Amino acid sequence: MSVTGPAEAPPADGLAIDFVVVSDRAQLNEIVQRVRDGRVRANIGTVATLDDAVAALNPTKRVKGKTIIRVRP
Amino acid sequence: MKAIVVTDQAAGTAGMTLAERPEPQAARLASLAGASYGDVLVEVHASGFTPDELTWPSTWTDRLGRDRTPSIPGHEVAGVVRALGYGTTGLSVGQRVFGLTDWTRDGTLAEYAVVEARNLAPLPGDVDFTVGASLAMPGLTAWQGLFEHGRLQAGQSVLVHGAAGAVGSMATQLAREAGAYVIGTGRAAARQAALDFGAQEFVDLDDDTLEDVGEVDLSSTSSAGTSGDGPRD
Ligand SMILES: NC(=O)c1ccc[n+]([C@@H]2O[C@H](COP(=O)([O-])OP(=O)(O)OC[C@H]3O[C@@H](n4cnc5c(N)ncnc54)[C@H](OP(=O)(O)O)[C@@H]3O)[C@@H](O)[C@H]2O)c1
Numbered sequence: 663m664s665v666t667g668p669a670e671a672p673p674a675d676g677l678a679i680d681f682v683v684v685s686d687r688a689q690l691n692e693i694v695q696r697v698r699d700g701r702v703r704a705n706i707g708t709v710a711t712l713d714d715a716v717a718a719l720n721p722t723k724r725v726k727g728k729t730i731i732r733v734r735p
Numbered sequence: 736m737k738a739i740v741v742t743d744q745a746a747g748t749a750g751m752t753l754a755e756r757p758e759p760q761a762a763r764l765a766s767l768a769g770a771s772y773g774d775v776l777v778e779v780h781a782s783g784f785t786p787d788e789l790t791w792p793s794t795w796t797d798r799l800g801r802d803r804t805p806s807i808p809g810h811e812v813a814g815v816v817r818a819l820g821y822g823t824t825g826l827s828v829g830q831r832v833f834g835l836t837d838w839t840r841d842g843t844l845a846e847y848a849v850v851e852a853r854n855l856a857p858l859p860g861d862v863d864f865t866v867g868a869s870l871a872m873p874g875l876t877a878w879q880g881l882f883e884h885g886r887l888q889a890g891q892s893v894l895v896h897g898a899a900g901a902v903g904s905m906a907t908q909l910a911r912e913a914g915a916y917v918i919g920t921g922r923a924a925a926r927q928a929a930l931d932f933g934a935q936e937f938v939d940l941d942d943d944t945l946e947d948v949g950e951v952d953l954s955s956t957s958s959a960g961t962s963g964d965g966p967r968d
Pocket of ligand 1: 902940
């Protein structure tokens with residue numbers, strides 16, 4: 663299963679699938695419910711404002727987790 | 736409105752600039768003009784950007800193949816609905832929402848974004864906008880990879896590449912919750928984070944070799960630079 667483009671060679675014994683994600687309301691509901699009841703936690707790295715977004719999205723060192731731009735406080 | 740724009744594909748993220756862009760017109764949306772069928776106007780509170788977005792054709796051309804620069808990147812959003820077009824079933828003005836927006840349209844690194852209603856879900860009042868924006872892309876990608884395309888079953892083993900990354904950490908948690916055995920991969924420094932997200936084993940791609948892992952039922956690749964070997968039936 664790949665989200666970074668088609669596999670270079672198919673596996674010897676199985677299928678190679680690559681896909682591009684699509685939005686899905688029912689799945690979003692499932693996911694957010696798991697966050698609310700603690701089964702899943704978000705992986706957030708940096709949070710920056712829109713004014714600082716260019717710098718935050720061009721980090722000089724490796725960042726862990728997602729960078730989120732907080733457009734309104 | 737303020738927005739981040741890109742105009743030059745070769746420049747990558749270094750080509751991002753903060754610019755002034757026309758604000759989407761709420762009145763036009765409400766006028767039932769055909770072009771905005773199904774659209775809502777979202778006041779953006781939090782936005783997310785996916786590392787490879789600027790290499791995808793959808794950032795540079797629309798569905799008819801026309802140049803759409805300057806283009807606003809970032810297609811993950813959490814915010815508040817400010818106006819509704821025709822056909823926006825299930826949403827109301829003032830509602831908190833989150834989701835993943837159309838890759839071929841202007842994105843969410845902006846004060847406002849026009850989004851198809853079907854791409855949004857309600858964001859419960861006790862979930863912060865920052866969390867909402869962080870969930871859409873990793874959550875949907877992991878869910879679709881594991882359950883829709885991978886048809887993961889309890890008791891199966893799954894190899895999650897980049898297990899400490901945004902998509903990988905979500906895949907690790909969702910797979911564990913579904914009763915799978917999770918083997919995470921990544922650089923040595925990611926080991927503890929991957930185990931904390933629930934991986935039962937970790938393969939350090941700097942040092943260990945994947946051959947030692949043996950057969951797995953599903954392999955999911957969401958780390959640039961690694962390649963998976965697909966599901967086995
Ligand atoms: N097709 C789709 O629908 C879809 C959807 C979502 C994401 N994606 C793609 O999936 C990828 C991951 O996205 P993300 O948001 O999860 O990014 P991310 O948070 O940066 O996660 C990538 C993870 O892989 C690790 N990694 C990268 N290169 C590695 C290497 N050579 N060896 C070992 N570990 C390596 C990273 O570790 P370090 O931090 O140590 O580098 C990080 O933990 C991106 O390419 C993204 O564009 C595709």
